[in-house]
Amino acid sequence: MSSQLEPPRPAVRKLRFGLFEADLSAGELRKSGIRIRIQAQPFRVLTFLLEKPGEVVTREEIQQRLWGSDTIVDFDHSLGTAINKLREALGDSAENPRFIETLARRGYRFLAPVLPVEEQEPDAALHAADPSSSYSPHSPPASPHTADPAPTDQSEFQQSRLPRSKLRPLLRFSLAIASLFAIAGISWFFGWRTGSQPVALPEIRQITFSGRVSPGDTLFESLGATATDGSRIYFPEIEQGRAMLAQALISDGETSTINIPNEIAAPYISAISPDGSNFLLRNHLATNAEQPLWIVPTIGGAGRRIPGILAHDATWMPDGQHVLYAYGDSLFTVNENGTDVQKFATLPGRAFWLRWSPNGSTLRFTLLNSETHSSHLWTISANGADAHPLLLASDGSECCGSWTSDGRYYVFQHNSLNSSNIWVIPEHSGLFRGAGKPYPLTNGPLTYQSPITARSGHRIFFIGLNLRSELLQYDAASQIFVPYAGGISNARRVAFSRDGQWVAWIRQDNGSLWSSRSNGSQRMQLTSKPLEVFMMHWSPNDKHLLLMARKPEQRWAIYMIDADGGNLHLVYPEHRSQADPDWSPDGKSIVFGRLPDLMSEASMPKAIYIYNLATHELAKLPGSEGLFSPRWSSNGRYIAALSIDQSRLMLYDLQTKTWSTLAHQSIADPAWSYDNQYIYFHDFVQPGQPLYRVDIKTDKIQAIANLKDLRATDAVDYRFAGLTPDNIPLVDARTSTANIYTMAIPRR
Numbered sequence: 001m002s003s004q005l006e007p008p009r010p011a012v013r014k015l016r017f018g019l020f021e022a023d024l025s026a027g028e029l030r031k032s033g034i035r036i037r038i039q040a041q042p043f044r045v046l047t048f049l050l051e052k053p054g055e056v057v058t059r060e061e062i063q064q065r066l067w068g069s070d071t072i073v074d075f076d077h078s079l080g081t082a083i084n085k086l087r088e089a090l091g092d093s094a095e096n097p098r099f100i101e102t103l104a105r106r107g108y109r110f111l112a113p114v115l116p117v118e119e120q121e122p123d124a125a126l127h128a129a130d131p132s133s134s135y136s137p138h139s140p141p142a143s144p145h146t147a148d149p150a151p152t153d154q155s156e157f158q159q160s161r162l163p164r165s166k167l168r169p170l171l172r173f174s175l176a177i178a179s180l181f182a183i184a185g186i187s188w189f190f191g192w193r194t195g196s197q198p199v200a201l202p203e204i205r206q207i208t209f210s211g212r213v214s215p216g217d218t219l220f221e222s223l224g225a226t227a228t229d230g231s232r233i234y235f236p237e238i239e240q241g242r243a244m245l246a247q248a249l250i251s252d253g254e255t256s257t258i259n260i261p262n263e264i265a266a267p268y269i270s271a272i273s274p275d276g277s278n279f280l281l282r283n284h285l286a287t288n289a290e291q292p293l294w295i296v297p298t299i300g301g302a303g304r305r306i307p308g309i310l311a312h313d314a315t316w317m318p319d320g321q322h323v324l325y326a327y328g329d330s331l332f333t334v335n336e337n338g339t340d341v342q343k344f345a346t347l348p349g350r351a352f353w354l355r356w357s358p359n360g361s362t363l364r365f366t367l368l369n370s371e372t373h374s375s376h377l378w379t380i381s382a383n384g385a386d387a388h389p390l391l392l393a394s395d396g397s398e399c400c401g402s403w404t405s406d407g408r409y410y411v412f413q414h415n416s417l418n419s420s421n422i423w424v425i426p427e428h429s430g431l432f433r434g435a436g437k438p439y440p441l442t443n444g445p446l447t448y449q450s451p452i453t454a455r456s457g458h459r460i461f462f463i464g465l466n467l468r469s470e471l472l473q474y475d476a477a478s479q480i481f482v483p484y485a486g487g488i489s490n491a492r493r494v495a496f497s498r499d500g501q502w503v504a505w506i507r508q509d510n511g512s513l514w515s516s517r518s519n520g521s522q523r524m525q526l527t528s529k530p531l532e533v534f535m536m537h538w539s540p541n542d543k544h545l546l547l548m549a550r551k552p553e554q555r556w557a558i559y560m561i562d563a564d565g566g567n568l569h570l571v572y573p574e575h576r577s578q579a580d581p582d583w584s585p586d587g588k589s590i591v592f593g594r595l596p597d598l599m600s601e602a603s604m605p606k607a608i609y610i611y612n613l614a615t616h617e618l619a620k621l622p623g624s625e626g627l628f629s630p631r632w633s634s635n636g637r638y639i640a641a642l643s644i645d646q647s648r649l650m651l652y653d654l655q656t657k658t659w660s661t662l663a664h665q666s667i668a669d670p671a672w673s674y675d676n677q678y679i680y681f682h683d684f685v686q687p688g689q690p691l692y693r694v695d696i697k698t699d700k701i702q703a704i705a706n707l708k709d710l711r712a713t714d715a716v717d718y719r720f721a722g723l724t725p726d727n728i729p730l731v732d733a734r735t736s737t738a739n740i741y742t743m744a745i746p747r748r
Contacts, residue, residue: 014117015050017099017110018445020090021117022050029089041066041078042086049100049110054418058107083108095490097509098445104514104525111418112444202441202746207233207253207461211736212716214243215465216400216449218373219599221312222284223353223366223400223450224463225269226740229276229298230455233740234258235463236267241689241707241717243267245281245300248740250461258300263292265685271315271354272298276455280314280323288645289350289597290327295336307338313352318360318382326351329370331384345384353400358407364390366399371577373599374553375399377412391438397552402453402460403427409745411441411451411460417529417552420447422462424745441745448741458745468736469508471721474691474705474729481710481731487520492732493535493721497542498634500725502563504545506533508732513547515563518725526565535580538563540587540634546571548579556599558592572611572618576604580629585636588613591621593628596644606644621652623659633676638696640670640679649681651696662694663701669720673727680704680729682720691720691729704729 013025021030027043029036038046044066049057062079083100086092092099101109214236216224226235228250237246237257243266248255260267260281268284270293277298282291290310296303306323314325322333324344331344331351352375353366360382367378367389377390377398391398401412407427414423421443426436442448447465454460471491472481488494491505496518504515504526511532516523526545527533533549534556547559558571558581571590572578577599581592590613594606608624611617621630627641627650639652640662649663649670666685673680678693688706695702710718715733722730 016115016117016443017050017053017112018443022046024050036089038089039085042082042089045079045082046086049108050114053110053112053114056103056107056109060107062107101510103528104523106525113416113419113421113440115443202743204442204464204741204743206464207250207740207742208235208248208255209253209739210237210255211466211468211739212238213463213738213740214238215463215467215738218368218375218399220284221289221350221352221368221599222268224738225353226450226452226461226463227269227272227279228452228454228461229272233461234269234272234279234298235740236269238716238737240687242687243284245269245279247298250742253740258298260296260300261294261303264294264296264303270311270313273316274318274320280316282311282313293323293325306334306336309334309338309341312350313354315354315356318356324354324363326354326365345380345387347378347387351378355402357403358405364401364403364410366401371555372550372553375415377401398423400450402451404453404458404460404745405456406458409453409458411453411745412438413449413451413462414438414440419444420449420465422448422451422460441743449738459742460745461740461742463738464741465738466736467508467734467738469732469734471505472710472718472731472733473724474709474731476728479705479709481705481733484730486518487516491721492719494730495536495538495545495722496725497538498540499542502538502542504536504538506536513545513561515545515565524565526561527568531559531568537582539583540585546581546583546590548581556595558590571613572616580631582630582632584610584632585634591630591632591639593624593630593641596628596646608639608641622657624652629670631670631672631679633672634674635676637676640672642667642670649679649694651679662696662699663692671720671723673723674725675727678727680720680723680727689717691731 013023015022015024019031024047027040029038029043045062048062048065059079087094087100090099094102097111099110099112101111103109216222226233232247232249234245234247236243245258245260245267246255247258264281264283266284267281270280270282272279279296279298281294281296290312293306293309293311293314294303295306309325311325311327314323317324317333322335324331324333329349330346333342333344334340347367349367349369351365351367355364362379362381364377364379366375368375375397378387379390380387396414396416399413401410403410410425410427412423414421422441423438424441425438449463449465451460451462469490471484471488473484475482486503488505490508492508494503494505496503501518502515503518504513506513510529512525512529513527513533513536514523514525530551531549533547535548537546543563545561545563547561548556549559550556555577556579558578559568560571561568577595578592579595581590583590589610591608591610593608606626606628608621608627608630610619610621621639624641626644628644629642631640637654639654641650641652642648643650646667647664648661649667651660651662662679666683668682668684670679670681678695680691680693683690683692688708690706691704692701693704707715707718710733715735716737718731718733720729721732724730
């Protein structure tokens with residue numbers, strides 16, 4: 001007989017995640033109110049996962065809970081079938097999961113936030129509606145024989161009352177006081193009700209459908225900014241691998257591009273003027289942290305620079321004539337013609353997404369820590385004083401806040417470990433109450449970013465990220481990219497072991513590190529959240545991997561991990577960010593650099609260092625000041641590196657101890673060929689984003705492929721992901737990025 005354990009009756013009968021609602025008592029699953037057919041066993045698996053959102057549920061726990069430890073079944077097959085049917089019902093994918101993540105050899109984890117659906121008890125509703133229900137067992141019932149109170153002595157009353165001429169003003173005053181208390185009580189009651197009662201999730205409407213909206217990326221100080229003039233919404237859209245300024249009609253989503261000056265290669269919308277006629281734009285594709293500011297008409301055409309001003313973000317002052325801009329860790333004001341620069345405030349970080357309150361009394365902004373790149377909301381008064389965090393306690397990070405036009409609500413983006421959603425703060429929830437507590441407006445299944453508010457009313461607009469990508473390899477014979485043959489599809493960076501038998505990759509969706517045989521077998525997850533991996537290299541003996549990784553609210557650092565996933569540890573702890581580690585050919589030392597200004601510590605000097613793993617000695621590579629992203633050739637002869645502005649590919653000869661320039665153009669992700677003859681790199685600025693290789697002996701640069709060669713996949717853009725042992729380029733091709741969505745903030 002089976003020892004199966006019956007699940008306890010859930011305290012909450014209904015749970016909501018994304019567009020789905022699970023009725024645990026009835027065993028029903030609905031999407032947007034429509035019932036979805038699902039078998040009993042997959043639903044029981046779903047119930048178990050929903051009880052532990054964000055936690056790892058082991059296969060053994062599922063077996064004990066749902067099948068019993070002594071049940072004679074093919075458990076692996078049964079569980080696999082149940083998970084597949086559950087994913088089919090949810091429209092989920094094992095390779096790019098939104099809800100159920102598979103953890104190799106461990107179990108499963110439910111990724112989306114789960115909220116209870118509070119229901120009013122029928123008996124309580126009837127009780128509240130029945131006037132007779134006011135009876136209390138502690139109060140004696142009224143008796144029909146109870147005597148009326150004794151009449152008042154009229155003569156005594158007449159002797160004590162005031163003259164009528166004085167009584168009327170007193171009565172009017174008393175009524176006024178009573179009215180004020182009544183209004184205050186009603187305001188307090190409704191303020192308490194709106195601040196404490198749950199709110200139904202509002203309807204979200206999709207505006208654009210191209211899947212080409214350029215999303216934000218705080219790693220490179222880009223927050224996915226949008227703007228609206230009331231009838232249209234403006235945003236950067238990816239065309240041929242480049243961000244173009246686009247507009248869409250809010251009513252029907254019809255989209256068109258806007259012509260802007262060629263100097264703004266990739267427009268970042270800092271602000272739209274109060275009258276909706278002009279943008280403040282800068283170029284976010286350039287590697288310099290501070291960029292020229294441009295004023296460009298919203299209808300397109302010629303723009304004009306604000307003379308002598310460099311900034312990483314800006315907005316108009318409430319008067320619509322002056323500009324407030326952020327440079328370094330300070331805020332300044334300036335006239336539109338570049339004159340009369342005045343310092344506004346000094347901050348403990350870099351300010352982005354500057355937004356004034358409707359009455360112009362308060363500025364709120366996103367403060368980015370220049371070392372950890374963590375972001376939080378801050379507020380400051382109109383005179384530049386009293387800068388402080390808006391939310392004193394927050395589980396996660398926040399950014400990108402905006403007020404509604406009447407100042408009643410403040411919406412912002414809240415980021416947690418597994419999701420990013422839109423939240424709101426009620427600024428006034430009663431006559432004598434201040435701002436209410438923040439609460440979420442969205443709950444997946446997409447990643448929601450960068451909310452802005454309409455010119456009037458309580459409608460908001462935001463980006464919904466639904467990133468889809470595929471790992472492709474270049475086929476030289478057909479001159480097109482085709483799906484990678486090694487069984488990996490969801491990878492943004494790939495590295496092969498020195499013997500070519502193993503491959504490691506970073507998952508596109510969550511930054512975890514995986515490995516497998518080069519044919520895709522023996523797949524294993526090496527790291528998981530909260531650690532985010534950016535790049536990795538195999539050791540010369542293929543027993544270890546060197547990682548550039550970080551944990552939330554911490555700097556990028558160098559880690560080492562065993563090839564089987566064990567013994568993860570820091571290599572060289574220090575109070576600075578570290579980047580791009582690579583092995584020496586003998587495995588006894590590593591080379592690493594710092595990060596460019598956009599990614600960390602803009603004010604600190606950058607150079608390349610060699611660290612001896614045995615002696616723990618650190619030495620700066622001669623002449624490497626202003627360089628980063630080192631790559632050590634496997635024959636030990638050279639170290640390649642990039643200039644901080646990513647405009648030069650440099651080569652250091654360890655024998656002659658000299659530097660030379662191999663290429664002078666936009667360069668990213670350099671990679672040595674396995675025969676040490678070439679260095680491959682990606683030009684991310686040129687049209688088509690071509691891949692090149694340069695011969696280190698002749699300095700000859702040869703174009704390999706570009707975005708047109710991805711025509712079979714209809715890619716939005718791509719990133720260079722690495723080389724196979726046969727020197728075949730691999731790219732992470734994005735087929736969809738994001739769209740614009742809208743919703744109205746519901747009244748509470």
